[in-house]
Amino acid sequence: xxxxxxxxxxxxxxxxxxxxxxxxxxxxxxxxxxxxxxxxxxxxxxxxxxxxxxxxxxxxxxxxxxxxxxxxxxxxxxxxxxxxxxxxxxxxxxxxxxxxxxxxxxxxxxxxxxxxxxxxxxxxxxxxxxxxxxxxxxxxxxxxxxxxxxxxxxxxxxxxxxxxxxxxxxxxxxxxxxxxxxxxxxxxxxxxxxxxxxxxxxxxxxxxxxxxxxxxxxxxxxxxxxxxxxxxxxxxxxxxxxxxxxxxxxxxxxxxxxxxxxxxxxxxxxxxxxxxxxxxxxxxxxxxxxxxxxxxxxxxxxxxxxxxxxxxxxxxxxxxxxxxxxxxxxxxxxxxxxxxxxxxxxxxxxxxxxxxxxxxxxxxxxxxxxxxxxxxxxxxxxxxxxxxxxxxxxxxxxxxxxxxxxxxxxxxxxxxxxxxxxxxxxxxxxxxxxxxx
Ligand SMILES: Nc1ncnc2c1ncn2[C@@H]1O[C@H](COP(=O)(O)OP(=O)(O)OP(=O)(O)O)[C@@H](O)[C@H]1O
Ligand SMILES: [Mg+2]
Numbered sequence: 001x002x003x004x005x006x007x008x009x010x011x012x013x014x015x016x017x018x019x020x021x022x023x024x025x026x027x028x029x030x031x032x033x034x035x036x037x038x039x040x041x042x043x044x045x046x047x048x049x050x051x052x053x054x055x056x057x058x059x060x061x062x063x064x065x066x067x068x069x070x071x072x073x074x075x076x077x078x079x080x081x082x083x084x085x086x087x088x089x090x091x092x093x094x095x096x097x098x099x100x101x102x103x104x105x106x107x108x109x110x111x112x113x114x115x116x117x118x119x120x121x122x123x124x125x126x127x128x129x130x131x132x133x134x135x136x137x138x139x140x141x142x143x144x145x146x147x148x149x150x151x152x153x154x155x156x157x158x159x160x161x162x163x164x165x166x167x168x169x170x171x172x173x174x175x176x177x178x179x180x181x182x183x184x185x186x187x188x189x190x191x192x193x194x195x196x197x198x199x200x201x202x203x204x205x206x207x208x209x210x211x212x213x214x215x216x217x218x219x220x221x222x223x224x225x226x227x228x229x230x231x232x233x234x235x236x237x238x239x240x241x242x243x244x245x246x247x248x249x250x251x252x253x254x255x256x257x258x259x260x261x262x263x264x265x266x267x268x269x270x271x272x273x274x275x276x277x278x279x280x281x282x283x284x285x286x287x288x289x290x291x292x293x294x295x296x297x298x299x300x301x302x303x304x305x306x307x308x309x310x311x312x313x314x315x316x317x318x319x320x321x322x323x324x325x326x327x328x329x330x331x332x333x334x335x336x337x338x339x340x341x342x343x344x345x346x347x348x349x350x351x352x353x354x355x356x357x358x359x360x361x362x363x364x365x366x367x368x369x370x371x372x373x374x375x376x377x378x379x380x381x382x383x384x385x386x387x388x389x390x391x392x393x394x395x396x397x398x399x400x401x402x403x404x405x406x407x408x409x410x411x412x413x414x415x416x417x418x419x420x421x422x423x424x425x426x427x428x429x430x431x432x433x434x435x436x437x
Contacts, residue, residue, distance in 0.1 A: 040086030134176035140310035154180035162275040164304030167354030170275040186230025194236030212261020238278035321360040
């Protein structure tokens with residue numbers, strides 16, 4: 001016959017999670033097989049030792065979960081931390097804690113269960129590595145393809161045109177091209193061509209010499225000069241006026257330009273990367289953009305799909321931004337609720353990835369717990385609460401079911417109520433509420 005205590009140990013050893021218990025002096029009183037496997041310590045080595053000598057976590061000193069549980073009486077569920085095993089290898093685990101009480105309800109110790117997360121973490125890392133490149137996250141086939149060709153594009157000196165809606169990551173791609181290029185130790189100079197009026201943009205790009213105009217008290221180098229040996233990133237290239245289009249064409253064709261007020265030409269050793277959220281081809285057709293310049297810029301074109309076209313990336317991006325804001329704010333948010341995920345998957349994102357990033361940042365400010373909830377979302381998203389539509393549809397499903405049953409029972413309420421498993425008066429009440437009586 002199996003004694004009660006042995007029976008208890010058999011059960012404990014059949015559990016896949018590590019389990020140990022401690023008494024009120026923090027000495028280990030039970031240690032199951034999985035705990036032996038994960039920590040490397042045998043039961044004999046563990047029992048009687050202080051838990052912090054065997055289950056060595058990175059938070060033992062400042063935030064022991066068992067101590068918190070024993071003080072507050074509150075269980076802790078699935079807290080992630082790292083432990084050192086017997087051989088001082090770091091192992092990620094997820095722990096849960098609870099208080100142990102005797103028959104009288106007195107606390108006699110605590111129990112901690114823990115799960116080895118090494119494999120999950122490794123898989124996570126693999127997925128992350130597969131779907132991320134230079135801080136760009138995506139598993140959309142066309143972007144994964146960009147990851148593949150980006151090193152070759154970067155190595156070449158070709159002019160690159162990056163096209164995509166606002167917030168799709170154009171600047172991120174420009175940065176990656178620079179970082180992967182032989183010019184990476186040189187400067188990356190960014191110019192927003194849409195932000196400046198023509199004369200200012202011209203002097204900003206090409207610089208001016210002293211006396212070029214009344215206020216030009218001394219020479220001022222342009223951005224092309226500042227980008228010497230590196231890359232110039234011309235953002236909003238679709239907005240540049242005709243006069244500058246001609247000058248830019250000359251830089252691209254002959255690698256030279258003249259600063260304002262100057263007569264001698266300056267040689268430019270600069271790689272040009274441009275971006276636009278406009279359809280340049282259409283602008284060419286409309287006569288607003290020089291065709292020859294378009295072809296010069298368009299040596300390599302990278303088209304970034306909108307977030308609407310790559311919804312599969314939304315969960316990955318959410319995870320990425322949560323990780324980033326956790327690092328920035330010191331919070332330990334682990335994810336979003338199912339309801340939030342549903343809303344975020346359905347939103348059309350006119351602002352693309354930047355919008356999603358802003359949504360997560362907003363939620364971070366409001367979220368105090370481990371998970372982002374509906375109420376942490378910006379108000380324009382909260383109005384799209386899916387459960388209200390779901391609630392309505394459940395009611396509709398019920399209505400349909402009741403009506404079908406009644407029809408089958410030829411309008412006999414008693415029979416229909418029986419079939420529906422509800423009381424006749426309940427059916428009556430439901431029909432009245434539905435406006436069917
Ligand atoms: N694939 C991605 N993975 C991770 N973060 C991304 C990705 N794409 C964009 N982001 C982030 O989204 C934000 C917007 O990206 P970025 O500034 O590169 O977009 P953009 O296309 O240049 O936008 P705009 O047209 O408004 O200038 C940045 O914070 C960037 O880090
Ligand atoms: Mg940009």
